[in-house]
Amino acid sequence: MRIKEVMSRKKISDEKLYKELVSLLGPRKVSNKLVDLISYSHDYWPISLLWFLKGEIPSLPSIVVFPESLRDVVKVVRYAYDNEIPLYAYGGGTGVLGGAVPEYGGIVIDLKRLRHIKLYEEDLYVDVGAGTNGMILENYLNKKGYTLGHFPQSLYSSTVGGWISTKAIGQFSTKYGGIEDMLLGLEVVVPPGEVIHIKPNPRAAVGPDIKHLFIEAEGMFGIITRAYLKIHPYPEKRVLLSFASKSLADALESVQNILRRGAKPAVVRIYDKVETLKWFHMKKKAKGKIGTIIILEGDNVLVEAERKIVEEEFRNAEPMGEEPVRYWLEKRFDVRELPEYAPLGIVIDTIEVAVPWSRAVDLYNDVINAMRDIEGTLIAYAHASHFYPQGVCFYFIFGGIPPKGISATEYYEKIWEAAMNATLKHEGAISHHHGIGRMRAKWIRKDLGDATMELLRKMKNAIDEKRILNRGNMGV
Ligand SMILES: Cc1cc2nc3c(=O)[nH]c(=O)nc-3n(C[C@H](O)[C@H](O)[C@H](O)COP(=O)(O)OP(=O)(O)OC[C@H]3O[C@@H](n4cnc5c(N)ncnc54)[C@H](O)[C@@H]3O)c2cc1C
Known part of the structure; x- marks a missing residue:
């Protein structure tokens, strides 16, 4: 879809939708301005940046809403459910696999105005709004003598809800763990507009641990509105x-x-x-x-x-x-490469996978060789940056110029195919912390297997029977 087409389509925008959402939330919390629709049509998926540079937009929402309270989120979920309108959660938009792309249009719900922070010093946790920015949270905690210990490279622009929804991990993970190790409890709005609240206890054996349902769910099961996260005294x-x-x-x-x-x-x-x-x-x-x-x-x-x-x-x-x-x-927070190289026609991206120790070196060699073998690749290298007694995460980086006759998208897909197949050959996890989104949907079944995939599909249909939440994501 070219930008020009999008602009002409926009003029016949969904007036009814706009009016109804304004009457539900008030005008300050709703936008159908083209600049907002375009801004929320993508996340940080490198392939969508390449499309943008060519003047193409993968898909455009009809409207963007900016709730400021749990009540607002409940109203939006109920409205989307009653009217069967696709609803896409949006945090900082730093996801790198297209997980927040509003593939079927509809409503984008930006959670960034949900940003309260309340500290519980004796119990060593923080109660935080899902839209809270990572660096604002860490600075706040530091001033009070604490740290979250969570430093993804996107800390300055990602949100708490996004971290949970992608199972994010930070640079200090070998001590503090990933977001799943920090999450004590949470609040989520699920269709048709119910609020699920999981209390912050040190541990609970009260049925299956429902909070895990929302970790790496990429907005497919509910809209997270708050989280209770463990904190640590600031290191001496x-x-x-x-x-x-x-x-x-x-x-x-x-x-x-x-x-x-x-x-x-x-x-x-x-x-x-x-x-x-x-x-x-x-x-x-x-x-x-x-x-x-x-x-x-x-x-x-x-x-x-x-x-x-x-x-x-x-x-x-x-x-x-x-x-x-x-x-x-x-x-460590310098992330200039992608915006600098992409306009020069260089395709770059990162691919992170996990593997047990016994297969680590073989997996590293096979993925690097597979990426270097693709025509057009200029460079392929890696580091290991998250470690466990059982194994390791490798973070591969590639850069290349598509050879004549091959589009940037085709080259990009070939590299991913090579890396994913090499990872699956060693029974590695096809993602360690970026998640699935649109980009990895093609390989999720190969990683999980048919029976697990079927269970995931049944869970999706049971929780979100009208399939309004992040429709099209993960191929589910
Ligand atoms: C330069 C750069 C560096 C990065 N470094 C790291 C890193 O070190 N470690 C790491 O783990 N990741 C990293 N990432 C990836 C990305 O930052 C993480 O995936 C992050 O957790 C996304 O958070 P976000 O708020 O931007 O979410 P978004 O991109 O807005 O959304 C991500 C997904 O979560 C869903 N979602 C967002 N908020 C909610 C909510 N409240 N409720 C339900 N669903 C929701 C969206 O629909 C989408 O599917 C990096 C990305 C970039 C661009």
């Missing part, structure tokens, strides 16, 4: 370490042993040889090696014990000091 001490190992296998083994011994570094990032050149550029001795950066933080006594364990397990690697870690801390 921080230690920065870095090493250069001879091989990827050596570096991985060091981290595996650290975790087996019970130490929990906050940040661990192992770069392959290509990416080591970027992050260790100031260390000539690291060239041709595997660079690892580590941050330990928390109570002084524990951090010193962890330092000892880390240094012992990296005894065969060369210590590289604090400088590469300081450089990473300075640059």
Whole structure:
């Protein structure tokens, strides 16, 4: 669809829909302005950026609403249900797989005005509105002497509801875990407009844990309006370490042993040889090696014990000091690549997957080779950035120029196909934290299997019988 067509279509916009929603919510909370419809027609999916550059818009909503309370959200869900209108939840729009794209038009519900923050210091949790921006929440907690410990690279522009809905994870995950480890309870509006409230208790064995239904559900089961998240006292001490190992296998083994011994570094990032050149550029001795950066933080006594364990397990690697870690801390939220390279015709993206330790090196080699084998690829490299006693997440990055006769979309799809197939060959998880959205829908059945996929479809139909919520997502 070209922008010009969209503009002419817009003139015959859904006046009835607009009037009814204004009468429900008031004019300040409803927009059918073209600029808003276009802004909410996409998220941060790189392929939609490429389409945009060509003047194409994948799909346009009819209207955008900005609820300011739980009551508002209930009204919108009821209205969408009664009138069978597709309803798409929108947080910060930083999802990278098209999960928030309003494929079937209808209503986009932007949750960003739901942004209360209430701290419960004795019970160590925070009650927070689903639309709260990540950096605002973290700054607030820091001022009070706490941290959430959740630092996705999109921290400055993503929201709490988006984190839960995509099962997000942050750079300090090896200590603090992913959003699923932080979530104590939540409030969700489900069709036809019921409010589900799950209390913030330290643990509960009261039937199946319903809050898990909404983690990585990408807005398909309900609209999250608030969350109760665990917090931590602001770390007393921080230690920065870095090493250069001879091989990827050596570096991985060091981290595996650290975790087996019970130490929990906050940040661990192992770069392959290509990416080591970027992050260790100031260390000539690291060239041709595997660079690892580590941050330990928390109570002084524990951090010193962890330092000892880390240094012992990296005894065969060369210590590289604090400088590469300081450089990473300075640059870690710098995300210029995509907007800078895309207009030059370079297709770039990232693909994250998870795999047990025993298959980690093989999976890394196969995915990298598969991506490099695609004609047009200029570069393909990776780091491992989230670790568990059972395995690891690899984060692959590729960049290429589609060869003559192949469109950017075709090249992009070929690379994804290669990476997904190589991951499935090693029985890895096709996503570790970005989720499924539109982009990965093609492979979800291969990952989950027919029976699980069927169960997911039944759950969707039972909870959302009219299929108003995020219609078209995940291929469900
Ligand atoms: C530069 C960059 C860096 C990134 N780094 C990381 C990273 O380090 N770790 C990581 O995990 N991810 C990362 N991401 C991906 C993205 O930021 C996360 O997926 C994030 O959780 C999305 O949050 P959001 O508020 O922007 O959600 P959106 O993109 O608005 O929405 C994501 C999905 O959740 C649904 N949704 C949003 N809010 C709600 C709600 N209240 N109720 C129900 N459904 C809802 C949407 O419909 C959509 O399907 C990165 C993205 C970018 C662009």
